[in-house]
Amino acid sequence: MASVIKAVTILTVIGVCACQQLKGNQEDPCQTKARVVGDQTYCDRYWECVNGQPELYDCPNGLVYAGKNRGVTEGCDYPWRSNYCDGKQQANPPIGTDHCDWLYGIFGHETSCTRYWTCWNGTATEQLCIGGLLYNERTHSCDWPENVDGCQKHPLCNDDPNGNVPLGKSCNRYWQCQGGYPRLQRCPAMLVFDRRSLRCVVPPTEDCDVPSTIPPPIQEVEEAENIPQNNPKNRDSNFNNLPPGAIPVPFKGKSRN
């Protein structure tokens, strides 16, 4: 591929038509307004009209052609975002690096259900699903635990699927595990969460004094704002706070109560 492009470049420079053959029904990009069209056989290739001649290009490794100015880079997108490859093949095999199956993509974590990798040109960045969400390998996004095969229950609730778990250093918020799924709860007014008995109690406790009107630390607020709740109305607003690289899965309106 590289040598083909090189040869084309050299021939173009010396003024010889080095037109790559448009085979079969392949649309000529130079006949289109956009000057670029997807390859008819391979979903990870596209033709661009350069100096009046069609030239064949590969998408960055792991991406497939989506359309001019679409996708994540160079008109190319993650293959699972749409049916780009229906009836087509991929021309290029994966090029893997540490944590990345392809140079570009979003991939599962080797040891964690709450973490995943985003890969950009082979460089992996570790990402974290927050608010009780888990990484869903099928949708490549953070998702509700019940939708994630093999990670059905959240690790927070491993000790007791129906127990309470302290939330950081919070004195009034805590996780309530319901059948292995964590839900954020808040103690009734004037009570504090006791880390020993795992219940809301009358203060003071070892860690918590009588509640004051001082706002909680910023970190605690951030943590608490990203919590999935039973109320479907809350779900959309929670998805606004997903980590970079996470693509929200539309709420399907399944009744949960």
Ligand SMILES: *[C@@H]1O[C@H](CO)[C@@H](O)[C@H](O)[C@H]1NC(C)=O
């Ligand atoms: C990708 O990485 C390679 C080597 O690590 C580098 O030569 C190349 O320029 C990078 N490409 C982009 C588009 O950043």
